[in-house]
Amino acid sequence: MTQFVEVAALIPGRLNPLDYHLPAVLEGKVQAGSLVVVPLGGQRVQGVVLRCLNQSSVPETRPVESLVDDSPVLTGAQIELARWLSHETLSPLGVCLDLMLPPGLAQTADVLVRLNPARSAEQERLSPLQKRLVQLLSERGELRGRQIEAAFRRVNWKPALQGLIRRGWVVSQPYLAQTGVRPRIERMARLAIAVEEIAQAEELLGRAGSPARERRKKALQFLANEQQPVAVHWITAASGASLEDLKKLETLGLIAFQSVQTWRDPLAELNIEALPPPLLTNDQQRVLQTILSDLSSPNNSNRKPILLHGITGSGKTEIYLQTVQHILEQGKQAIVLVPEIALTPQTIQRFQGRFPGRVGVIHSRLSAGERYDTWQRARAGLLRVIVGPRSALFAPLPNIGLLVVDEFHDPSYYQSEPTPVYHAVRAAIRYAEILGAGVILGSATPEIGLMYQARRAGWRVLEMPQRIMAHRQAVQPFMTGGHSSLLPVEGEGETAFLPLPPVEVVDMRQELKAGNRSMFSRALQRALGEVLERNQQAILYLNRLGSATYVFCRDCGASVRCPRCDRSLTYHESSHLLICHTCNYRRQMPRTCPQCGSSHIRQFGAGTEKVEQEVHQHFPQAKVLRWDSQTTRRKGAHEAILETFAEGKANILVGTQILAKGLDLPRVTLVGAVLADAGLNLDDFRAAERTFQLLMQVAGRAGRSPLGGRVILQTFQPEHYAIQAASRHDYAGFYQYEIEQRRKMGYPPFARLVRMEYRHSNAKVAETTAQEMAQRVADWIMLSSYPQTEIIGPVPCFFAKEGGQYRWQIILRGMDPASVLRGKDWGDWRVEVDPYSLL
Numbered sequence: 001m002t003q004f005v006e007v008a009a010l011i012p013g014r015l016n017p018l019d020y021h022l023p024a025v026l027e028g029k030v031q032a033g034s035l036v037v038v039p040l041g042g043q044r045v046q047g048v049v050l051r052c053l054n055q056s057s058v059p060e061t062r063p064v065e066s067l068v069d070d071s072p073v074l075t076g077a078q079i080e081l082a083r084w085l086s087h088e089t090l091s092p093l094g095v096c097l098d099l100m101l102p103p104g105l106a107q108t109a110d111v112l113v114r115l116n117p118a119r120s121a122e123q124e125r126l127s128p129l130q131k132r133l134v135q136l137l138s139e140r141g142e143l144r145g146r147q148i149e150a151a152f153r154r155v156n157w158k159p160a161l162q163g164l165i166r167r168g169w170v171v172s173q174p175y176l177a178q179t180g181v182r183p184r185i186e187r188m189a190r191l192a193i194a195v196e197e198i199a200q201a202e203e204l205l206g207r208a209g210s211p212a213r214e215r216r217k218k219a220l221q222f223l224a225n226e227q228q229p230v231a232v233h234w235i236t237a238a239s240g241a242s243l244e245d246l247k248k249l250e251t252l253g254l255i256a257f258q259s260v261q262t263w264r265d266p267l268a269e270l271n272i273e274a275l276p277p278p279l280l281t282n283d284q285q286r287v288l289q290t291i292l293s294d295l296s297s298p299n300n301s302n303r304k305p306i307l308l309h310g311i312t313g314s315g316k317t318e319i320y321l322q323t324v325q326h327i328l329e330q331g332k333q334a335i336v337l338v339p340e341i342a343l344t345p346q347t348i349q350r351f352q353g354r355f356p357g358r359v360g361v362i363h364s365r366l367s368a369g370e371r372y373d374t375w376q377r378a379r380a381g382l383l384r385v386i387v388g389p390r391s392a393l394f395a396p397l398p399n400i401g402l403l404v405v406d407e408f409h410d411p412s413y414y415q416s417e418p419t420p421v422y423h424a425v426r427a428a429i430r431y432a433e434i435l436g437a438g439v440i441l442g443s444a445t446p447e448i449g450l451m452y453q454a455r456r457a458g459w460r461v462l463e464m465p466q467r468i469m470a471h472r473q474a475v476q477p478f479m480t481g482g483h484s485s486l487l488p489v490e491g492e493g494e495t496a497f498l499p500l501p502p503v504e505v506v507d508m509r510q511e512l513k514a515g516n517r518s519m520f521s522r523a524l525q526r527a528l529g530e531v532l533e534r535n536q537q538a539i540l541y542l543n544r545l546g547s548a549t550y551v552f553c554r555d556c557g558a559s560v561r562c563p564r565c566d567r568s569l570t571y572h573e574s575s576h577l578l579i580c581h582t583c584n585y586r587r588q589m590p591r592t593c594p595q596c597g598s599s600h601i602r603q604f605g606a607g608t609e610k611v612e613q614e615v616h617q618h619f620p621q622a623k624v625l626r627w628d629s630q631t632t633r634r635k636g637a638h639e640a641i642l643e644t645f646a647e648g649k650a651n652i653l654v655g656t657q658i659l660a661k662g663l664d665l666p667r668v669t670l671v672g673a674v675l676a677d678a679g680l681n682l683d684d685f686r687a688a689e690r691t692f693q694l695l696m697q698v699a700g701r702a703g704r705s706p707l708g709g710r711v712i713l714q715t716f717q718p719e720h721y722a723i724q725a726a727s728r729h730d731y732a733g734f735y736q737y738e739i740e741q742r743r744k745m746g747y748p749p750f751a752r753l754v755r756m757e758y759r760h761s762n763a764k765v766a767e768t769t770a771q772e773m774a775q776r777v778a779d780w781i782m783l784s785s786y787p788q789t790e791i792i793g794p795v796p797c798f799f800a801k802e803g804g805q806y807r808w809q810i811i812l813r814g815m816d817p818a819s820v821l822r823g824k825d826w827g828d829w830r831v832e833v834d835p836y837s838l839l
């Protein structure tokens with residue numbers, strides 16, 4: 001009986017899976033998850049077998065051509081996750097499956113072209129481009145599409161080539177490029193005789209007393225002490241024997257060579273000491289117990305996510321570590337997602353130290369080879385814990401018991417490019433459901449939407465409201481003149497707790513009134529002076545994105561708003577206009593404040609460089625480090641800046657959003673937000689939440705040791721609820737207020753959004769295309785099951801022009817706006833379901 005398989009092609013187009021049949025040679029070898037090569041139209045492409053079938057739904061099927069890898073490349077759970085992602089994000093199944101394959105394993109379809117020997121000789125009727133193509137092929141012979149692409153960069157050569165093929169000048173055939181990455185094979189050797197026999201063999205090793213004989217003897221003795229085969233380069237290094245010597249020993253039958261696949265392990269060189277777990281605090285014990293009893297309940301099917309809300313420094317990471325420990329003891333594996341890896345070296349080291357040799361780290365700086373090996377070791381079950389950014393969710397572990405998402409509010413969990421556009425937190429929740437595994441979402445500032453969902457759906461929400469006092473030894477030498485309010489609160493047993501640092505809100509309007517035109521308030525200047533005097537450290541934070549486009553009155557703090565929508569207008573550098581991103585209202589920059597008539601109305605426009613300069617003006621002796629997108633372009637720059645600062649080689653760290661990631665720097669006793677309200681005026685439903693999160697996280701960098709700490713928020717809107725709540729470290733209060741705002745405004749989690757974006761180099765074309773699409777979408781909505789779905793726009797995007805392209809967007813809002821688009825053709829628009837931001 002013929003066997004059939006359903007195959008999803010790994011190509012970007014929107015294409016349904018197709019049925020193929022298995023030739024006799026492949027029967028019994030192919031299973032769900034297998035990577036195969038299949039014919040598709042005139043091409044050969046790679047595809048993943050979704051399932052095996054006894055019958056095909058179509059009368060004629062083509063055969064599967066070959067099997068790429070003997071073991072399946074995807075697990076059943078991964079296939080199910082990919083199907084879900086494809087449905088949710090309106091992306092082709094092929095690109096969702098592709099997320100889960102290592103680079104290098106997947107091969108891409110290409111064509112191989114060469115000149116037709118039987119071509120005519122006259123070139124008159126060829127276009128100039130065709131002539132150049134013929135020239136290239138006659139010089140270089142057979143070429144792949146890729147190679148032509150490299151020779152004709154930014155030239156649209158494909159139609160010209162098609163023309164040549166049609167007219168018989170060129171012949172082409174499908175070609176499947178070979179993978180660039182191969183397993184690394186290492187040559188090993190071991191003793192082939194018993195240890196006692198070495199002495200007798202000595203005679204054979206060379207002339208008595210010769211250096212060769214000594215070297216060979218040493219090599220044998222070295223191997224005598226090893227239980228396992230040893231890499232050849234090790235033996236030569238350790239014994240002084242040459243490769244020739246070893247070959248001689250092999251010929252004599254004294255040692256045996258063998259080849260072993262080895263792994264390129266990016267962590268191999270890191271020297272990490274194993275650390276025993278600390279004694280848990282009461283909070284940690286309570287939380288861990290709840291989690292473990294949840295995880296050991298036999299009822300997998302309605303296991304719910306666990307939301308761990310613990311303030312910065314409350315010991316969440318220790319909870320993850322011990323839960324993972326428990327999962328490993330059950331013979332299962334765990335995936336731990338962290339925000340961008342370069343910024344979280346401390347977390348990775350803690351996992352590495354607790355589970356030496358069993359942790360795989362995935363990050364963007366791995367070479368293709370390292371990535372391939374990590375993927376293979378994960379699939380083979382050799383790695384028990386995978387730590388990495390959002391893509392680590394797709395590591396092919398065979399028996400996952402736990403998923404952890406650390407700082408799950410972090411925007412890096414959202415992939416906006418390339419497709420599929422997805423949110424790794426939602427994917428993790430769904431994946432855990434598919435696997436019957438546990439999922440822990442941890443954060444000091446849980447995302448509002450998910451917190452709402454957690455409460456409504458009765459997930460467990462566990463709180464850790466106290467900050468552990470760490471680094472007691474590390475800071476001893478700096479224990480002079482601490483603030484009395486910051487003395488540690490004694491806790492039970494060994495651990496002590498620290499209060500969160502007090503936050504002072506400074507009204508910058510008053511500073512101006514008092515004649516202080518500096519970027520730093522008097523309070524911040526004083527505090528910086530004290531830090532420098534005590535040889536402690538300070539962090540100055542600036543929200544770059546918000547400050548450049550934020551137009552407001554320096555006297556009354558009012559921002560310029562849209563008369564139609566009452567939303568903040570955004571300053572556009574290119575046109576010098578203020579634009580409303582909801583209704584496209586435009587106006588010139590006003591000369592005077594519409595609120596108080598003052599002429600001090602302008603955009604803030606300060607960058608981190610400006611902040612650095614100003615520090616130097618006030619404190620010429622201060623050593624300042626700048627940490628922003630500009631200073632971190634170089635590879636390894638993040639680590640270098642962090643290390644320099646952690647070692648105390650600078651007093652003040654000036655930076656942007658990057659600062660909000662989990663840094664644990666004991667000597668930082670002051671955090672200043674230069675313009676705390678900068679992000680508030682971005683016209684985005686998440687603006688208040690993002691500002692609150694960032695301020696809470698940045699504030700959390702101060703006072704992580706017995707030195708104590710304080711925070712100063714400078715703002716023109718001291719009464720804003722996000723600033724107020726941040727100044728009290730009041731998540732609950734912020735949540736209450738914000739969720740009501742969302743409800744009133746009809747934003748998530750009370751409605752869902754879809755964002756459609758179009759780019760074109762011609763401003764007029766971009767605009768008219770956007771108008772036309774809006775009209776089509778309106779028609780689709782009318783015929784859909786959700787006719788109440790609302791269209792916002794079309795309007796230019798916040799970043800209205802990028803790389804020479806004009807950007808326009810349309811927002812759909814409603815119960816299920818994605819369903820309006822499902823199965824429709826939206827051409828080259830980019831579609832984002834549940835966008836992270838609308839900028």
Ligand code: ADP
Pocket residue numbers: 278279280281284310311312313314315316317318319468469470471495662664
């Ligand atoms: P979070 O992940 O919530 O920010 P961490 O797990 O990083 O918190 O803990 C903050 C600090 O407290 C770290 O330096 C950590 O080593 C330390 N710590 C955590 N748990 C304990 C404990 N039970 N006893 C002593 N120190 C602890």
Ligand code: ZN
Pocket residue numbers: 553554555556557558593594595596597598
């Ligand atoms: Zn004013």
Ligand code: ZN
Pocket residue numbers: 562563564565566567580581582583584585
């Ligand atoms: Zn408007």
